[in-house]
Amino acid sequence: MSAHGNGHTVHANGNDYIVPKPRAEWIVNRKKEAERTGDWNMSQMHFARKGLVTEEMSFVAHKEKLAPEFIRDEIAAGRMIIPANINHPELEPMAIGVGSLCKINANIGNSAITSNVDEELRKLHTAVHYGADTVMDLSTGGDIPMIREAILRHSPVPIGTVPLYEALSRVKKVEDLSIDLYLEVIEEQAQQGVDYFTIHAGVLIQYVPMVSKRITGIVSRGGAILAQWMTSHHKQNFLYENFDRITKLLAKYDVSYSLGDGLRPGCVADASDEAQFAELKTLGELTQQAWKDDVQVMIEGPGHVPMDKIKEQVDKEVELCHGAPFYVLGPLVTDIAPGYDHITSAIGAAMIGWHGAAMLCYVTPKEHLGLPNEKDVKDGIIAYKIAAHAADIARHRPGARDRDDAISHARYTFDWDKQFALSLDPDTARSMHDETLPDDYYKEAAFCSMCGPKFCSMNWSSKVDKYNEEVHGLKKNDLTQIVTEQMALRG
Amino acid sequence: MSAHGNGHTVHANGNDYIVPKPRAEWIVNRKKEAERTGDWNMSQMHFARKGLVTEEMSFVAHKEKLAPEFIRDEIAAGRMIIPANINHPELEPMAIGVGSLCKINANIGNSAITSNVDEELRKLHTAVHYGADTVMDLSTGGDIPMIREAILRHSPVPIGTVPLYEALSRVKKVEDLSIDLYLEVIEEQAQQGVDYFTIHAGVLIQYVPMVSKRITGIVSRGGAILAQWMTSHHKQNFLYENFDRITKLLAKYDVSYSLGDGLRPGCVADASDEAQFAELKTLGELTQQAWKDDVQVMIEGPGHVPMDKIKEQVDKEVELCHGAPFYVLGPLVTDIAPGYDHITSAIGAAMIGWHGAAMLCYVTPKEHLGLPNEKDVKDGIIAYKIAAHAADIARHRPGARDRDDAISHARYTFDWDKQFALSLDPDTARSMHDETLPDDYYKEAAFCSMCGPKFCSMNWSSKVDKYNEEVHGLKKNDLTQIVTEQMALRG
Ligand code: SF4
Numbered sequence: 005m006s007a008h009g010n011g012h013t014v015h016a017n018g019n020d021y022i023v024p025k026p027r028a029e030w031i032v033n034r035k036k037e038a039e040r041t042g043d044w045n046m047s048q049m050h051f052a053r054k055g056l057v058t059e060e061m062s063f064v065a066h067k068e069k070l071a072p073e074f075i076r077d078e079i080a081a082g083r084m085i086i087p088a089n090i091n092h093p094e095l096e097p098m099a100i101g102v103g104s105l106c107k108i109n110a111n112i113g114n115s116a117i118t119s120n121v122d123e124e125l126r127k128l129h130t131a132v133h134y135g136a137d138t139v140m141d142l143s144t145g146g147d148i149p150m151i152r153e154a155i156l157r158h159s160p161v162p163i164g165t166v167p168l169y170e171a172l173s174r175v176k177k178v179e180d181l182s183i184d185l186y187l188e189v190i191e192e193q194a195q196q197g198v199d200y201f202t203i204h205a206g207v208l209i210q211y212v213p214m215v216s217k218r219i220t221g222i223v224s225r226g227g228a229i230l231a232q233w234m235t236s237h238h239k240q241n242f243l244y245e246n247f248d249r250i251t252k253l254l255a256k257y258d259v260s261y262s263l264g265d266g267l268r269p270g271c272v273a274d275a276s277d278e279a280q281f282a283e284l285k286t287l288g289e290l291t292q293q294a295w296k297d298d299v300q301v302m303i304e305g306p307g308h309v310p311m312d313k314i315k316e317q318v319d320k321e322v323e324l325c326h327g328a329p330f331y332v333l334g335p336l337v338t339d340i341a342p343g344y345d346h347i348t349s350a351i352g353a354a355m356i357g358w359h360g361a362a363m364l365c366y367v368t369p370k371e372h373l374g375l376p377n378e379k380d381v382k383d384g385i386i387a388y389k390i391a392a393h394a395a396d397i398a399r400h401r402p403g404a405r406d407r408d409d410a411i412s413h414a415r416y417t418f419d420w421d422k423q424f425a426l427s428l429d430p431d432t433a434r435s436m437h438d439e440t441l442p443d444d445y446y447k448e449a450a451f452c453s454m455c456g457p458k459f460c461s462m463n464w465s466s467k468v469d470k471y472n473e474e475v476h477g478l479k480k481n482d483l484t485q486i487v488t489e490q491m492a493l494r495g
Numbered sequence: 496m497s498a499h500g501n502g503h504t505v506h507a508n509g510n511d512y513i514v515p516k517p518r519a520e521w522i523v524n525r526k527k528e529a530e531r532t533g534d535w536n537m538s539q540m541h542f543a544r545k546g547l548v549t550e551e552m553s554f555v556a557h558k559e560k561l562a563p564e565f566i567r568d569e570i571a572a573g574r575m576i577i578p579a580n581i582n583h584p585e586l587e588p589m590a591i592g593v594g595s596l597c598k599i600n601a602n603i604g605n606s607a608i609t610s611n612v613d614e615e616l617r618k619l620h621t622a623v624h625y626g627a628d629t630v631m632d633l634s635t636g637g638d639i640p641m642i643r644e645a646i647l648r649h650s651p652v653p654i655g656t657v658p659l660y661e662a663l664s665r666v667k668k669v670e671d672l673s674i675d676l677y678l679e680v681i682e683e684q685a686q687q688g689v690d691y692f693t694i695h696a697g698v699l700i701q702y703v704p705m706v707s708k709r710i711t712g713i714v715s716r717g718g719a720i721l722a723q724w725m726t727s728h729h730k731q732n733f734l735y736e737n738f739d740r741i742t743k744l745l746a747k748y749d750v751s752y753s754l755g756d757g758l759r760p761g762c763v764a765d766a767s768d769e770a771q772f773a774e775l776k777t778l779g780e781l782t783q784q785a786w787k788d789d790v791q792v793m794i795e796g797p798g799h800v801p802m803d804k805i806k807e808q809v810d811k812e813v814e815l816c817h818g819a820p821f822y823v824l825g826p827l828v829t830d831i832a833p834g835y836d837h838i839t840s841a842i843g844a845a846m847i848g849w850h851g852a853a854m855l856c857y858v859t860p861k862e863h864l865g866l867p868n869e870k871d872v873k874d875g876i877i878a879y880k881i882a883a884h885a886a887d888i889a890r891h892r893p894g895a896r897d898r899d900d901a902i903s904h905a906r907y908t909f910d911w912d913k914q915f916a917l918s919l920d921p922d923t924a925r926s927m928h929d930e931t932l933p934d935d936y937y938k939e940a941a942f943c944s945m946c947g948p949k950f951c952s953m954n955w956s957s958k959v960d961k962y963n964e965e966v967h968g969l970k971k972n973d974l975t976q977i978v979t980e981q982m983a984l985r986g
């Protein structure tokens with residue numbers, strides 16, 4: 005059976021199509037093996053630590069152009085995860101870790117105020133089309149399990165959730181939350197195929213007073229809900245107290261932990277404070293506890309951080325959380341631009357990716373103002389593809405700059421169609437060019453409307469190339485030659 | 496006479512209004528003084544070096560909340576400039592230098608392909624409205640002097656130009672350019688009131704062969720035109736050869752040099768190469784030559800630079816150019832996103848501003864694709880206001896974070912109207928909120944459509960504040976208290 009030979013027919017946006025299930029056979033075999041051995045720990049980390057290279061690891065190695073053994077070793081060490089629930093056969097596996105390309109996550113999901121299944125599926129499609137590496141379904145309103153089922157059954161990328169939202173939706177008030185209800189919710193979600201859970205197990209009751217110094221208090225929904233639960237019951241966080249029970253359940257399905265930063269700063273003034281780092285230390289302890297059961301872990305990070313404090317965020321996370329992959333929201337580097345927070349945060353995201361964050365959670369232009377629509381999702385994704393790619397270039401990842409070099413070459417040789425094709429959003433690039441020079445003729449012209457033919461610098465520059473060749477015998481390096489040289493330098 | 500008491504009536508966009516001339520009287524007095532002494536060097540640097548604090552310096556000191564003597568000393572040392580042509584009375588003086596707030600420039604101007612006077616005035620208005628600190632008129636088509644006159648007579652911000660464009664527009668081919676024509680053009684532009692000239696005097700003939708290793712050759716229009724002139728005549732750059740003649744002319748009108756980076760990299764692959772730094776060294780020598788005549792200088796920088804090489808750009812500039820203010824285009828940190836280069840470049844701009852660039856030249860979404868329209872100008876400005884502000888925060892400039900803290904406080908207290916009012920683009924912020932919750936009622940609601948009332952974290956957080964106060968006696972710091980503490984820390 006080919007990797008894409010198994011699938012089911014679904015109906016979306018008025019069209020029937022088959023969603024491939026590349027993992028279906030791998031999972032069947034894995035379950036058979038478990039029946040034989042009685043070892044039902046299904047996590048990639050468990051296999052890696054036994055020295056095995058799973059099909060998911062091979063798949064990832066091929067995509068990332070890395071050795072399968074390297075992937076295995078990184079997973080075994082906890083520096084990389086492959087979020088891949090055994091009940092998510094539609095998944096095309098991907099890896100999150102400092103050793104692989106920088107990834108981006110897109111949040112979708114409805115709220116009680118707005119959105120429905122069709123709209124969420126459209127957002128999923130847009131997110132995956134423009135390059136989201138994972139998607140979180142943060143639905144808090146309507147039929148949450150039904151929306152999630154639709155998303156999972158259509159998604160080739162890992163799906164994450166915050167199970168506390170569904171738990172809260174099932175009770176009248178925060179005080180009614182309990183570990184039993186929570187375990188019920190996560191078991192159901194794990195059975196459906198959710199690949200990672202954000203779990204705010206590090207928000208401890210003793211950290212709550214620390215937020216009184218802040219301007220924006222607790223801005224994580226999970227963190228605020230748990231703080232409310234703890235302070236009204238005068239009890240410790242039930243996720244912290246029952247962490248091992250949760251871990252055992254996650255191991256069975258290979259759901260990865262995304263340890264939530266419930267006390268992340270909600271404005272630049274609150275960044276890197278006592279509350280944030282106290283929680284981060286606890287997350288590091290929980291990481292080691294999860295690793296005892298070979299459960300995969302990544303660590304969530306903030307939020308809002310001024311540029312001069314961004315590197316410190318990564319350094320602290322690596323130190324306190326033993327190298328577990330860092331999964332960061334933004335961060336926004338200023339608070340003054342609601343409506344443009346995809347930009348304020350792409351600045352921070354690019355920088356933190358460069359310094360070692362493994363995955364960047366996008367922020368859309370609608371942040372702080374309302375639920376993102378499909379256009380917001382697209383704008384958020386593009387900003388974050390830019391950030392993650394810029395981070396890969398700055399980290400000198402092998403081959404990261406190849407696409408830049410190819411597009412630059414197309415630009416210099418006035419190959420407009422190629423320039424558009426190589427860009428993150430070809431339609432937008434083309435339509436902007438069309439705005440002033442719509443005729444096909446101009447798609448081969450040696451200028452554009454910015455400078456016009458008499459002032460086009462690249463046009464003049466190509467004449468200078470002739471001089472260099474005729475007078476100095478210096479041939480203009482063509483792209484093939486340059487890329488070859490670079491490959492050689494990389495060794 | 497009040498600073499705004501003198502002006503002329505102009506007609507724009509169908510409305511008559513008075514453009515104030517805050518500098519009119521200062522300039523009259525200064526000319527009278529020159530007639531008495533015979534010293535016609537009108538540059539701010541000349542006065543600063545004589546120990547004088549001009550009205551422009553006082554004005555800037557007041558705006559920047561800095562001591563007038565500090566402004567004077569920075570200008571005398573060449574680390575700061577006030578671009579302020581004595582024939583631009585409409586100007587509200589501003590300063591460019593590492594000791595003052597980070598500034599942004601917006602490029603407007605037509606090309607042979609598109610745009611007219613009215614459209615350029617609308618772009619000017621949009622640029623100034625959204626916060627451009629200076630504007631460059633890069634017109635290359637139509638009646639260039641007429642467009643420039645209209646822009647100057649309406650502009651409260653310094654206007655820069657690249658005089659080579661007008662020079663080229665007056666001849667048939669590049670080879671016909673000459674120093675005599677060039678001097679004629681800059682004298683006319685200086686008389687009109689242009690505040691700074693981009694002059695590519697550092698592109699030397701011996702540097703031309705260095706670009707043969709590049710993917711995108713020479714991407715500066717001025718640089719490419721001069722390279723073409725030099726290589727066809729086999730002669731040295733006539734701007735370099737006649738630099739002192741140009742300097743003398745600039746001193747008379749107090750036009751500042753913006754020494755152009757004709758060999759700036761046009762893609763990330765070409766960043767920080769031999770050609771770029773060879774030219775930068777020459778610009779440093781020319782800086783000292785200009786300073787001999789007390790002419791103000793800033794240095795232009797690239798362009799396209801990967802994140803890991805951004806700090807080096809500033810360090811080299813400061814070293815080679817003796818601390819003259821660095822005026823940087825972008826830089827773009829990746830080449831793969833035409834249509835979104837306001838974002839790819841805002842990342843680099845924020846970082847280079849943090850590391851010490853004094854002014855950031857915006858890049859619009861239309862970069863590489865066509866001439867920006869009014870919407871592109873706005874999008875470029877907003878992205879660069881974000882970058883410059885983030886840089887000021889990261890540099891810990893006194894008071895830089897006050898607006899962030901105020902908006903964060905408004906956010907936490909659900910004062911939506913105040914949040915919109917404090918934002919860079921209030922209309923956009925409000926309309927995004929209106930999209931899902933248009934009723935006035937919701938402008939006081941303790942939630943928005945993102946999380947909805949049951950999941951609004953800030954809503955829960957305010958309940959936690961009560962717990963902290965009642966159980967621990969910890970009062971939530973209100974903004975006044977926090978800002979006061981911060982002011983105290985600053986000393
Ligand atoms: S006209 Fe200007 S922007 Fe357009 S291709 Fe030529 S150099 Fe690039």
Ligand code: SF4
Pocket residue numbers: 371372373374941942943944945946947948950951952953954
């Ligand atoms: S609902 Fe969510 S986004 Fe809206 S104000 Fe509350 S915490 Fe902020």
